[in-house]
Amino acid sequence: MFKNVICFYYFIYIIFYGQPIVNGTKDEDRIDVLPGQLHPVNFTQYGGYISVDNDVGRAFYYYFVEAEDSKESKPLLLWLNRGPGCSSLGTGAFGEVGPFRVQSDGKTLYHHPYAWNKVANVLFLESPTRVGFSYSNKTSDYQLNGDKRTSENNYVFLVKWLQRFPEYKSRTFYLSGESYAGHYVPQLAHNILQHNKMENKSSFINLKGIIIGNAAINNETDQIGVYDYLWTHGIISDETIDNIHKYCNFSEVVSTSDECLNWTRTAGENIRPYEYNIHAPFCFNKNLTDTPKTPSVIADPCQKSYTKAYLNTAKVQKAIHANVTKLNYPWYSCSDAVHDTWVDTASTTLPLLHELMASGLRVWVYSGDMDSVLPITSTKYSLNKLKLPTKTSYHISLLDFAGYTLVYEGDLTFATIRGAGHMVPSDQPTRALALITHFLNGELLPNFDQAF
Amino acid sequence: MFKNVICFYYFIYIIFYGQPIVNGTKDEDRIDVLPGQLHPVNFTQYGGYISVDNDVGRAFYYYFVEAEDSKESKPLLLWLNRGPGCSSLGTGAFGEVGPFRVQSDGKTLYHHPYAWNKVANVLFLESPTRVGFSYSNKTSDYQLNGDKRTSENNYVFLVKWLQRFPEYKSRTFYLSGESYAGHYVPQLAHNILQHNKMENKSSFINLKGIIIGNAAINNETDQIGVYDYLWTHGIISDETIDNIHKYCNFSEVVSTSDECLNWTRTAGENIRPYEYNIHAPFCFNKNLTDTPKTPSVIADPCQKSYTKAYLNTAKVQKAIHANVTKLNYPWYSCSDAVHDTWVDTASTTLPLLHELMASGLRVWVYSGDMDSVLPITSTKYSLNKLKLPTKTSYHISLLDFAGYTLVYEGDLTFATIRGAGHMVPSDQPTRALALITHFLNGELLPNFDQAF
Numbered sequence: 001m002f003k004n005v006i007c008f009y010y011f012i013y014i015i016f017y018g019q020p021i022v023n024g025t026k027d028e029d030r031i032d033v034l035p036g037q038l039h040p041v042n043f044t045q046y047g048g049y050i051s052v053d054n055d056v057g058r059a060f061y062y063y064f065v066e067a068e069d070s071k072e073s074k075p076l077l078l079w080l081n082r083g084p085g086c087s088s089l090g091t092g093a094f095g096e097v098g099p100f101r102v103q104s105d106g107k108t109l110y111h112h113p114y115a116w117n118k119v120a121n122v123l124f125l126e127s128p129t130r131v132g133f134s135y136s137n138k139t140s141d142y143q144l145n146g147d148k149r150t151s152e153n154n155y156v157f158l159v160k161w162l163q164r165f166p167e168y169k170s171r172t173f174y175l176s177g178e179s180y181a182g183h184y185v186p187q188l189a190h191n192i193l194q195h196n197k198m199e200n201k202s203s204f205i206n207l208k209g210i211i212i213g214n215a216a217i218n219n220e221t222d223q224i225g226v227y228d229y230l231w232t233h234g235i236i237s238d239e240t241i242d243n244i245h246k247y248c249n250f251s252e253v254v255s256t257s258d259e260c261l262n263w264t265r266t267a268g269e270n271i272r273p274y275e276y277n278i279h280a281p282f283c284f285n286k287n288l289t290d291t292p293k294t295p296s297v298i299a300d301p302c303q304k305s306y307t308k309a310y311l312n313t314a315k316v317q318k319a320i321h322a323n324v325t326k327l328n329y330p331w332y333s334c335s336d337a338v339h340d341t342w343v344d345t346a347s348t349t350l351p352l353l354h355e356l357m358a359s360g361l362r363v364w365v366y367s368g369d370m371d372s373v374l375p376i377t378s379t380k381y382s383l384n385k386l387k388l389p390t391k392t393s394y395h396i397s398l399l400d401f402a403g404y405t406l407v408y409e410g411d412l413t414f415a416t417i418r419g420a421g422h423m424v425p426s427d428q429p430t431r432a433l434a435l436i437t438h439f440l441n442g443e444l445l446p447n448f449d450q451a452f
Numbered sequence: 453m454f455k456n457v458i459c460f461y462y463f464i465y466i467i468f469y470g471q472p473i474v475n476g477t478k479d480e481d482r483i484d485v486l487p488g489q490l491h492p493v494n495f496t497q498y499g500g501y502i503s504v505d506n507d508v509g510r511a512f513y514y515y516f517v518e519a520e521d522s523k524e525s526k527p528l529l530l531w532l533n534r535g536p537g538c539s540s541l542g543t544g545a546f547g548e549v550g551p552f553r554v555q556s557d558g559k560t561l562y563h564h565p566y567a568w569n570k571v572a573n574v575l576f577l578e579s580p581t582r583v584g585f586s587y588s589n590k591t592s593d594y595q596l597n598g599d600k601r602t603s604e605n606n607y608v609f610l611v612k613w614l615q616r617f618p619e620y621k622s623r624t625f626y627l628s629g630e631s632y633a634g635h636y637v638p639q640l641a642h643n644i645l646q647h648n649k650m651e652n653k654s655s656f657i658n659l660k661g662i663i664i665g666n667a668a669i670n671n672e673t674d675q676i677g678v679y680d681y682l683w684t685h686g687i688i689s690d691e692t693i694d695n696i697h698k699y700c701n702f703s704e705v706v707s708t709s710d711e712c713l714n715w716t717r718t719a720g721e722n723i724r725p726y727e728y729n730i731h732a733p734f735c736f737n738k739n740l741t742d743t744p745k746t747p748s749v750i751a752d753p754c755q756k757s758y759t760k761a762y763l764n765t766a767k768v769q770k771a772i773h774a775n776v777t778k779l780n781y782p783w784y785s786c787s788d789a790v791h792d793t794w795v796d797t798a799s800t801t802l803p804l805l806h807e808l809m810a811s812g813l814r815v816w817v818y819s820g821d822m823d824s825v826l827p828i829t830s831t832k833y834s835l836n837k838l839k840l841p842t843k844t845s846y847h848i849s850l851l852d853f854a855g856y857t858l859v860y861e862g863d864l865t866f867a868t869i870r871g872a873g874h875m876v877p878s879d880q881p882t883r884a885l886a887l888i889t890h891f892l893n894g895e896l897l898p899n900f901d902q903a904f
Binding site (some may be wrong): 077110124133149228229232233235236237238239240270273369376377380384392393394395396403404406416418419 | 474503530569681685686687688689690691692722725730731736791819821822828829836842845846855858868870871
């Protein structure tokens with residue numbers, strides 16, 4: 001009878017919560033070789049789940065690539081993608097800074113020569129639940145994602161991940177990410193600092209800095225910056241910008257006037273096909289090819305389709321220890337279900353940037369200058385709200401005119417990446433690697449005169 | 453004695469005026485084959501001089517390529533380049549819209565698949581005197597170039613050229629050009645219209661329209677637009693734009709304050725390396741290569757050096773019937789001597805655009821959106837001065853998101869070319885050919901929805 005009761009409860013558990021919690025070990029998470037990985041590599045890869053809430057069976061998927069060499073002395077870098085709802089595995093790892101990109105056959109991989117594991121051990125996290133392979137056993141749990149819970153869960157993930165990888169426990173640690181990670185990254189950094197103060201030394205996380213790109217920072221100025229960018233880049237008419245300035249009040253969080261919605265919609269129609277990079281080629285044919293196209297360091301505009309096909313392959317999921325609970329939906333690079341049900345969003349993360357700088361963290365903000373979603377104007381307007389005095393002149397930075405840079409008092413560094421859209425490392429991989437290298441080394445971006 | 457007097461005067465003439473006037477015939481001007489032209493072509497080329505002032509021995513060099521097919525039914529299109537002082541032969545023909553580009557060895561040519569002689573018979577003019585191969589026999593004459601004399605001489609050139617090529621005498625005719633051709637083109641069009649009214653039918657020129665790109669139109673707004681563009685594109689700091697707005701009065705023609713000069717200089721330093729295309733690769737090595745690099749439809753950033761080497765080769769000059777008077781300076785793509793001694797410049801050509809439209813000419817103005825020299829903001833600010841009502845919405849135009857377009861009442865068409873700098877056909881040859889084709893056909897640029 002007792003056994004039957006147990007079985008009954010297990011049955012109920014399965015019905016209501018799906019599969020039981022899956023928690024691996026470091027050895028179990030090790031990825032021997034990725035399907036389609038044509039050549040051996042000189043670094044180790046891991047993939048697996050960390051439970052962030054055992055009660056509802058909420059587990060986050062991670063993919064971890066150690067540095068190509070001297071991994072013991074290189075920092076640990078967490079990368080988070082945009083959204084809310086987008087995958088750091090598909091976009092971040094396979095489209096931006098990871099060591100592999102998927103070829104146009106959707107099956108084979110090629111090595112990305114400007115991967116960030118040249119300079120760091122890089123951890124990609126699919127967060128929050130319902131993003132990519134991350135899941136909850138309780139379906140209704142998917143409706144409760146928001147800024148607050150995500151940052152708490154990300155902290156839990158991190159603590160548990162460091163327990164699974166104890167050699168990284170006291171490693172110099174940095175947070176990085178783009179777009180909506182302008183929320184995730186400072187919020188997680190804040191949580192880490194709070195816990196570091198409260199808890200004993202054994203749970204101390206050695207966070208040293210954050211870097212965010214084309215980031216959501218301050219909702220009002222972020223939005224104003226979008227339309228000013230569209231206008232000054234020849235994408236919308238004088239009539240449209242005049243009416244947006246007239247009818248829109250972006251300090252409102254929830255509603256805007258019908259006139260405002262009408263004119264912002266007009267603006268959106270003029271840019272939608274390539275809002276993430278106003279100068280990018282467009283993906284006209286998402287179909288996979290029988291034989292791979294010639295690989296390129298610059299991501300193919302149809303890259304997302306190749307990655308989606310790859311990550312939805314059963315043998316790939318098996319190899320990377322993903323989808324162990326057999327989710328009843330495919331892997332998506334971005335989940336509308338997450339985006340459309342987001343329960344709380346900070347109107348600004350500027351106070352957090354202030355706090356992080358005051359705590360001695362390195363804070364860098366970069367901007368690909370071809371993005372219209374969170375463009376350079378938005379980032380500049382938002383950073384101006386910090387009212388920080390400048391410490392350096394605004395000058396051409398890095399080799400090959402990679403962009404411009406400016407350091408504020410308090411050592412906040414702002415850098416533009418010339419010729420990049422929303423996904424900077426995808427469009428400008430060499431410049432992005434140079435940027436992260438300087439960030440991790442705590443070096444000023446050299447100006448053009450010094451570079452020659 | 454009489455013979456001696458003649459000889460003396462001839463001697464004096466040689467000393468003061470250099471070589472005698474050179475005036476060829478159409479047959480003499482025909483170019484059999486260009487050095488380094490590896491393959492036969494299906495069109496005819498001509499090159500030679502037209503005297504525009506016999507008294508001082510002032511002669512303009514031209515290069516003419518007939519259409520690839522059906523040349524009899526295709527229009528005649530004149531192309532003029534920037535400056536003042538830049539060559540339509542080197543920049544326009546060999547770098548932008550002509551049928552050949554020079555390879556990196558400086559010796560051989562490759563065929564440019566998007567040349568404008570697919571749709572027109574294209575005439576390139578080196579104007580005024582001292583530009584490229586155009587010359588005067590009286591050295592002091594070089595100091596007297598300006599808007600007024602150039603437009604008068606260009607008209608004389610045209611009349612005489614049409615006498616040499618009588619089959620084009622009544623041909624549908626269009627003027628095109630970029631940058632400072634925003635002066636040359638409307639001024640020449642005005643002269644043609646004036647002469648058409650005054651003179652008898654035999655000298656009538658069948659001008660139907662003009663098209664100018666990244667054009668100098670209205671000095672004050674052109675300048676304001678430059679700095680607003682630099683700021684909104686992340687190239688100059690808030691401090692710099694604030695001070696330019698504070699200290700600069702661009703309605704002044706001659707002088708500006710020291711503060712203004714200081715801040716515009718700061719702005720200039722941040723963009724000088726790539727002001728003609730803010731996203732272009734930079735030419736790091738101008739040296740010629742022993743073997744040609746792989747040709748590309750997109751001009752190599754070092755293209756200018758290859759063309760310069762080619763056009764300074766004696767056998768090339770002989771083949772194209774240039775430099776017949778053995779000038780004591782090399783061929784330059786742009787002549788500082790012309791630029792720095794310019795005697796008169798119109799502060800605006802807006803009244804001319806009004807006049808041309810009122811006279812029923814087709815008037816198109818286009819803008820490569822990566823140019824900071826005469827950027828999209830400048831062109832928009834300048835056209836706004838015309839205070840024309842709009843006739844169409846501002847919408848995405850052409851295939852492959854080539855840019856945006858808007859038609860004003862009076863049928864002035866404004867079009868942006870996405871991903872192009874100052875030299876639009878060099879950066880976006882397919883889009884430029886689509887643009888000129890629609891212009892010549894008098895067709896609206898299709899909007900994106902129509903294109904699919």
